[in-house]
Amino acid sequence: MSNKSEVIATENLIKTKKRSQGADVWRRLKKSPTAMIGLGIIILFLFMAVFAPMIADYDDEAIKMNIKERLQPPSSTHVFGTDEFGRDIFARIVWGTRISLFVGLISVSIALSIGGFLGAIAGYYGGRLDNAIMRVLDVLLAIPTILLAITIVAALGASVLNLMIAVGVSNIPGFARVVRAAVLSVKDEEFIEAARAIGANDFIIITRHVLPNSMAPIIVFATLKVASSIMGISSLSFIGLGVQPPTPEWGGMLASGRAYIRDYMYIVMFPGLAIVFAVLSLNLIGDGLRDALDPKLK
Amino acid sequence: MTRYILRRIFMMIPVMLGVTLLVFFIISLTPGDAASMILGQEATEESIQELREEMGLNDPTAVQYVRYMGGLFQGDMGRSYATGKTVSSEIAQRFPNTFVLTVSAIFLSVLISIPIGVVSATKQYSIFDNVGMIIALVGISMPSFWTGLLLIIAFSLTLGWFPSGGMEGFISLILPAFTLAIASTASITRTTRSSMLEVIRQDYINTAKAKGVSKNVVIRKHALKNALIPAITVIGLEFGILLGGAVLTETVFSWPGIGRLMVESIQRKDTPMVLGSVIVFALAFSVVNLIIDILYAFIDPRIKSNYS
């Protein structure tokens, strides 16, 4: 789920210093069919998450066991079939969307705010502070992201909150490095000097002048990170360290359905596809955005 | 060259110390009492206290850490709460399995991804390139534990070609290695392609063509070596992701490696074992990055001459 290579790619994107206008980016993004497909899919997922109660009843269809209807293949009443407890798989996937998107977004927000803060002050002030922060981040980066997340959940215990903390914290170093690179790329430019010359303080310079001008690559990185976080959440749930049953979560559904794959493969088919489509759509958007921001390098 | 390698090893030391400190601290947050866990339900309060004292669990975390590090330098990582065996012997027994799995996966990835990435770049926007890149993106987006299940359904349960789990000979390595290789193959393909695209736009490629060097030689001799420099970085990083992926793949295929050991230990609240597994994973990742840095110096003369 982690990806230092994404960090590097984003840092390179920052180094090209080609900052296009929002409208320009959108015009180019619109031309990319794959990015538009991604956008369509993720809007569909968002729609499912927001309107989940109208699509399926949580207690009745997603949670309540119904042994009489267990392990039914897909049909008109249960489009994706039912699981080993007779629960409607479609309903569980719809409600699982909420968890995945919510936890994904919150963890990325945690990583973005803490990592972003560390990266911004490291890049802006430089010197010893920068050195100290980067050395600490090196330590975090030396542990593969998912292993760090597993370790944190293992110690704190499996719950939705701890899951968000674990995935969030393990993504801090990536965001810190990207924001630091972004700040470094603009901090010596003349409009920053100008702001300093008219007496703006560091906080104003960083928040009003530095960050807005380095936003684009950070948005790309965050998009890709939401994708990998969704993957990470379901991975942790799969090994029993994430969302706990009976709460519907895609990875957890795969874990419990595993025992039945010999005869009922649809049990693992649909939750897996949900993960693939959610992650793929965000990756498509992230890729499209990156190309739109740096048209030279498609 | 030797100076460069020594310098890199030297730089690894503080990072590894930091890793042990961090992981030790995180694990120490685990609730529950190890002594009562070992002695079980029937133990008396007195005997639990005695064991706590004996294990040093009453000391401050910092003291426990120093003691742990003292042991670690002598290869002693404590004993498993669950089995009573030493952590080092358990890990030593499982490590080769994870090593075989991850190394075959990365080998497979590199073997598949570099040629595809190169061809994609040289035929940019062709059908091969477009389809290849979409497949690569899908490959990155597939969770390995799900792909593993699908492969088991197709090749084990339906076709019966491979075992669905366990570790019995070479044949049982194939499905897990492929499962683990998919994501990194996709990712290395994408990097190879984009760095190749970057390189073939460079002036020195034009210089080579202007000399009359044929297209194939330009790609093989002039472009590839330069394009491999960023690709190798990604291969190193992918190895880290692969180690993480090993935890899931080993779970799906009941592969007796460190990843599975770690998951089992977490479920048993066997903290010394968890701690040991994470540290070994981090150390393996650092060693891989060290190897990558050394490879780098062989390919890129700019690094080599900085240290000669």
Next chain:
Amino acid sequence: MSDKLLKIEDLVVHYITDDGVVEAVNGVNIGVDRGKTLGLVGETGAGKTTTALSIMRLIPHPPGKIVSGSIELEGTDLLSLKESRLEKIRGDVVSMIFQDPMTALNPVITVGDQIAEAIMIHQKVGQSKAAQKAREMLEIVGIPGNRAGEYPHQFSGGMKQRVVIAIALSCNPKLLIADEPTTALDVTIQAQVLELMKNLKDKFQMGMVLITHDLGVVAEVCDDVAIMYAGRIVEQGTLEEVFNTVKHPYTEGLFNSIPNIDDRRDKLKPIRGLMSDPYNLPKGCSFYDRCDYAMPVCETQKPPKIHFGETHFVECHLYQEQQDFKLNGGKE
């Protein structure tokens, strides 16, 4: 067969991008005689490099495409040749020096090997013989032969350009295309490299196309001059003709943009405005909106080609009515 070494006729090159078609070269006609040097002058984006790459048949495709025209090298039409034939010509009959020596050399191959490669390809000699010849080439461009085993990053910018020159000349080509060979170098190094190129050109009896935006360089090295603007040659003639009887307002503008050291009171008069958008060239004369002499006809009609003697011509409406029209030197 005439003694023309290179003859380009009506060359049209387009770049087809997502944002539209860039008409980079729009009907260029130039020629180079054996052993002579043609200066191709114009500002950035005029199509000079595209013209040069067309001769090498190295236009990146896509997006670039040679739409029409012909390029003849010693009577052979390069545009009809197969890639395998082109590979035999490149580096052997015609060579090219690229603008930026910092990026023109492969960072992971020794300079000796980079020179020897061309020799091995075209002269069918073994490795050790080629390496020997590579060291000789280094000596010729003023670099000790024992540095052949070093990598590009161990050389300074000026030295790198010498290596690039050594690569280009290693097989004794008949035509050398030099794309702004001194632009990226320090001023003091520029003079050295230029001097070296001049000497080597005489020594090897090469024809040369020298691409530059520096009229000082042209005066020093060239026999003929072609002024390029927005993908067309707007004025062409011998060095004397173009320098002594400037005809095109753009050429005049280029001269007025050079500081006059002898007369400090003389004010610089840069050409106003920017080159027209290459995606959307004007219907009439491309220089129309920047020209001090512009007339209504310039906006709507392409200027005609007007000859002044055997070698000198200009594309401008000014001379259509009165052949003896005189530019006023940019002074109002």
